[in-house]
Amino acid sequence: MVTIDDFASPVRPTWCTGCGNFAIWNAVKRALAKVGLAPHQVMLVSGIGCGSKLPDYTRANGYMTLHGRTVPVATGVRLANHGLRVICTHGDGDAYAEGLGHMLHAARRNIGLVDIIQDNRIYGLTKGQYSPTSERGQKTKTSPWGAFELPVNPIALALAAGATFVARAWSGDLSHLTEVIVQALGHRGYALIDVFQPCVTFNRSYAYEFYRPRVYKLQDDPNYDVTDKMAAFERALEWGDRIPIGVFYQVEDRPSYEEQVPTFKAGPLVRRPLEKLRPEQVRRLLEEVL
Amino acid sequence: MQPTEELTIRIGGEAGMGLESSGVGFSKALVRGGLHVFGLPDYHSRIRGGHNFFSVRIARRPLYTHTEPVHLLLALDQETVRRHIGAVVPGGAVVYDEKDGLPEIPRRPDVGYFSIPLSQLAQEKGGNAIMRNTLIFAVAAGLIGFDPTYIEGVARDNFARKGQAVVDANLRVIQAGVEAARPFLADFPFRMEAVPNAPLRLLLNGNQAFAMGALAGGCRFVSGYPMTPGSPVLEWMAGHAEEYGAVTIQVEDEIAALCMAIGAGYAGVRAMAPTSGGGFSLMVEAMGLAGMTEVPVVVYEAQRPGPSTGLATRTEQGDLLFVLHASQGEFPRIILAPGTVEQSFEAGGRAFNFADRYQTPVLVLSDHYLANAVRDIAPQDLDFDAVVIDRGETLTDAELDALEGEYKRHRFTESGISPRAIPGHPKAIYASSSDEHDEYGHIEEDAENRRRMQEKRMRKLETARAEMRLPTRYGAEDADLTLIAWGSTYGPLREAVDRLNAQGRRARMLHFTDIWPVPKGVEEMLVGETVAVENNYSGQFADLLRMATGHTVSRRILKWDGRPLSPEYILHNVKSKT
Numbered sequence: 001m002v003t004i005d006d007f008a009s010p011v012r013p014t015w016c017t018g019c020g021n022f023a024i025w026n027a028v029k030r031a032l033a034k035v036g037l038a039p040h041q042v043m044l045v046s047g048i049g050c051g052s053k054l055p056d057y058t059r060a061n062g063y064m065t066l067h068g069r070t071v072p073v074a075t076g077v078r079l080a081n082h083g084l085r086v087i088c089t090h091g092d093g094d095a096y097a098e099g100l101g102h103m104l105h106a107a108r109r110n111i112g113l114v115d116i117i118q119d120n121r122i123y124g125l126t127k128g129q130y131s132p133t134s135e136r137g138q139k140t141k142t143s144p145w146g147a148f149e150l151p152v153n154p155i156a157l158a159l160a161a162g163a164t165f166v167a168r169a170w171s172g173d174l175s176h177l178t179e180v181i182v183q184a185l186g187h188r189g190y191a192l193i194d195v196f197q198p199c200v201t202f203n204r205s206y207a208y209e210f211y212r213p214r215v216y217k218l219q220d221d222p223n224y225d226v227t228d229k230m231a232a233f234e235r236a237l238e239w240g241d242r243i244p245i246g247v248f249y250q251v252e253d254r255p256s257y258e259e260q261v262p263t264f265k266a267g268p269l270v271r272r273p274l275e276k277l278r279p280e281q282v283r284r285l286l287e288e289v290l
Numbered sequence: 291m292q293p294t295e296e297l298t299i300r301i302g303g304e305a306g307m308g309l310e311s312s313g314v315g316f317s318k319a320l321v322r323g324g325l326h327v328f329g330l331p332d333y334h335s336r337i338r339g340g341h342n343f344f345s346v347r348i349a350r351r352p353l354y355t356h357t358e359p360v361h362l363l364l365a366l367d368q369e370t371v372r373r374h375i376g377a378v379v380p381g382g383a384v385v386y387d388e389k390d391g392l393p394e395i396p397r398r399p400d401v402g403y404f405s406i407p408l409s410q411l412a413q414e415k416g417g418n419a420i421m422r423n424t425l426i427f428a429v430a431a432g433l434i435g436f437d438p439t440y441i442e443g444v445a446r447d448n449f450a451r452k453g454q455a456v457v458d459a460n461l462r463v464i465q466a467g468v469e470a471a472r473p474f475l476a477d478f479p480f481r482m483e484a485v486p487n488a489p490l491r492l493l494l495n496g497n498q499a500f501a502m503g504a505l506a507g508g509c510r511f512v513s514g515y516p517m518t519p520g521s522p523v524l525e526w527m528a529g530h531a532e533e534y535g536a537v538t539i540q541v542e543d544e545i546a547a548l549c550m551a552i553g554a555g556y557a558g559v560r561a562m563a564p565t566s567g568g569g570f571s572l573m574v575e576a577m578g579l580a581g582m583t584e585v586p587v588v589v590y591e592a593q594r595p596g597p598s599t600g601l602a603t604r605t606e607q608g609d610l611l612f613v614l615h616a617s618q619g620e621f622p623r624i625i626l627a628p629g630t631v632e633q634s635f636e637a638g639g640r641a642f643n644f645a646d647r648y649q650t651p652v653l654v655l656s657d658h659y660l661a662n663a664v665r666d667i668a669p670q671d672l673d674f675d676a677v678v679i680d681r682g683e684t685l686t687d688a689e690l691d692a693l694e695g696e697y698k699r700h701r702f703t704e705s706g707i708s709p710r711a712i713p714g715h716p717k718a719i720y721a722s723s724s725d726e727h728d729e730y731g732h733i734e735e736d737a738e739n740r741r742r743m744q745e746k747r748m749r750k751l752e753t754a755r756a757e758m759r760l761p762t763r764y765g766a767e768d769a770d771l772t773l774i775a776w777g778s779t780y781g782p783l784r785e786a787v788d789r790l791n792a793q794g795r796r797a798r799m800l801h802f803t804d805i806w807p808v809p810k811g812v813e814e815m816l817v818g819e820t821v822a823v824e825n826n827y828s829g830q831f832a833d834l835l836r837m838a839t840g841h842t843v844s845r846r847i848l849k850w851d852g853r854p855l856s857p858e859y860i861l862h863n864v865k866s867k868t
Contacts, residue, residue: 043713081555275679
């Protein structure tokens with residue numbers, strides 16, 4: 001039986017008091033315990049940023065990689081060993097600035113990753129520059145006139161790219177966040193979870209007080225159909241006084257990338273014995289160039 | 291008619307005429323007929339039009355390089371005659387289609403001009419004028435007295451899957467070509483007859499040989515983005531993945547390509563990202579990730595002339611110092627530069643062993659010339675028996691089961707190599723970090739830890755240095771002239787050395803395949819007059835040697851026009867200055 005304590009690392013988080021990352025960290029551990037995945041059965045892959053230190057604070061296989069490159073590294077891990085449940089934890093700068101292209105390709109590939117984006121809508125570790133999800137007009141150290149750009153809409157982008165699981169949650173509701181992660185862990189393909197993660201130090205205008213009165217759960221509406229892509233697009237565009245959270249879209253009718261790779265019929269690549277080519281294999285190779 | 295010692299046949303035409311594939315097919319027939327070949331494609335970065343050519347040098351002894359003189363020019367358009375007539379030797383000939391005619395340039399009196407209705411014959415006998423490249427090679431076979439049965443055999447193999455009608459059409463076209471050559475036999479003095487019952491030999495290029503070596507050496511994951519001249523390795527692996535239990539993926543960019551290979555390497559699979567210099571430019575940051583987190587991974591970099599897009603379908607050795615220094619900070623890397631098809635095969639196996647043994651990125655540098663030129667070799671020259679899969683200090687399942695205490699992925703050791711657990715075992719749970727880290731992999735900024743960890747990583751380079759191979763010596767033992775080569779220039783240098791020695795000049799070649807770390811003991815080999823011969827502008831390897839050994843070469847013979855070095859070019863430059 002896997003418990004949350006199995007994931008206890010000797011390293012203590014360096015996050016600020018009140019940081020939204022604590023809830024995400026706890027939710028990941030709770031979700032893993034709930035679905036019964038032990039520390040050696042998962043791989044937490046991150047990039048660079050405050051949130052990307054999560055694997056260091058968690059006793060589990062992990063890999064803290066490069067800013068923006070979380071998803072391709074995680075894809076490589078997954079293809080080498082699809083026996084591991086691979087979870088990405090990285091920030092909005094990582095996922096939607098340097099890594100946006102990789103996210104779209106991971107979605108259309110439908111590779112079996114749970115991609116959790118710690119979206120605080122600011123650059124925290126570099127101390128307060130605007131991010132791809134900062135509001136237009138938001139004033140930061142690098143946008144003294146207010147940001148000129150529109151924010152990225154990760155939900156709509158993921159849907160457009162063909163993601164088969166698209167969700168949003170927030171750090172102010174631990175149990176809902178945990179449930180969404182649990183659901184994503186049960187998904188066969190690529191699962192994106194954009195998590196509102198208040199940054200209490202550098203982005204006070206999008207703190208807990210901003211989100212709490214605005215968020216509502218899609219799944220509270222019994223008529224909301226998670227397999228209806230147009231409905232998901234509509235909700236993805238909803239913003240302002242009411243902000244939807246929960247699973248926008250989930251379909252299981254498309255095979256994951258791994259399910260289509262012929263070589264994987266024999267199990268995870270890393271588990272196949274690595275041996276010299278057999279004489280008949282060598283002979284066939286040589287016949288090609290005779 | 292005297293048999294000729296060697297000859298070169300060149301076919302020229304536009305892109306889209308199928309010159310390279312028919313050229314390789316003809317080369318294959320020659321090899322099956324017991325002859326030795328060196329086939330060199332030369333093409334533009336376009337799908338239609340332009341001017342492409344394929345040269346095949348043929349001899350009764352093994353060949354390592356192309357040479358410049360052409361004995362028989364097969365012209366599928368006027369442009370071929372215009373461009374290459376100057377390369378034709380006295381007594382040589384041009385075969386052209388009477389429909390195309392000849393360009394309005396003076397005819398050479400010492401060259402034969404053989405007009406044959408190529409398109410018309412191809413249409414009549416084969417039903418399609420596109421078959422005139424098959425026809426013109428049959429004409430060539432007829433002219434040199436080579437038994438067309440071998441060409442027919444290759445046609446049968448190549449077209450069998452398209453049905454008997456296509457095979458028959460090709461056979462009729464070949465027959466017509468041989469007959470069309472007859473009236474000109476008396477005017478063409480060069481003969482190269484087949485050697486019946488010769489032992490079987492292989493025909494392949496550096497890309498194919500490297501891909502085969504990598505597969506034999508345990509490569510099971512390849513991620514790449516199409517770029518000439520590296521991507522044929524991705525294509526080859528994709529074509530063999532299912533049968534040999536590998537996985538290939540074409541990705542969104544080269545950043546993803548190397549990051550995925552690193553992810554796969556981290557998870558325990560032998561992984562590679564093949565590319566060219568432009569793609570490698572995108573991989574630079576990930577190189578450092580592999581160095582810092584001690585992940586085995588192989589990058590195959592087939593160079594082409596830069597900077598930027600440069601000359602997409604041409605050759606250069608211009609990336610050496612770039613790959614040596616690519617990525618911020620200092621970390622160990624190993625660079626191999628095979629010089630021949632055989633060495634390309636061997637580099638495949640060696641690269642993955644080095645990557646696993648030193649848990650660091652390994653680069654294999656090739657270039658367009660080596661990647662694409664085809665050569666015949668004996669089957670035993672691809673030494674599959676000698677391939678060893680050595681995973682270095684990778685912990686086995688039994689060793690992992692026996693682990694006690696918390697596992698230290700980046701443990702300080704004397705060799706710098708830390709026993710590596712492949713993730714997934716309950717006794718070895720760890721997270722490596724691109725941040726500086728402690729022995730467990732946890733992020734750590736302490737100065738003493740940093741010092742020790744950096745020393746540990748860099749020690750691996752010194753450990754590796756001891757097993758780097760010294761350069762191959764070729765030529766006169768008591769040479770007073772040493773030509774220094776690395777990578778793909780092996781062939782042209784070898785032949786230049788042969789010719790110098792035949793002319794009484796005591797010369798030798800030192801050919802390096804193991805570039806970095808520079809092998810121990812190189813200094814003692816650099817004596818007498820040393821001439822660096824490189825296919826680049828500045829002589830990058832000479833600079834590297836000076837940096838690593840203090841030796842300054844006497845002079846440099848360089849070439850940076852996007853075309854390979856030839857024995858003639860080297861000889862001319864050796865002699866013009868001595």
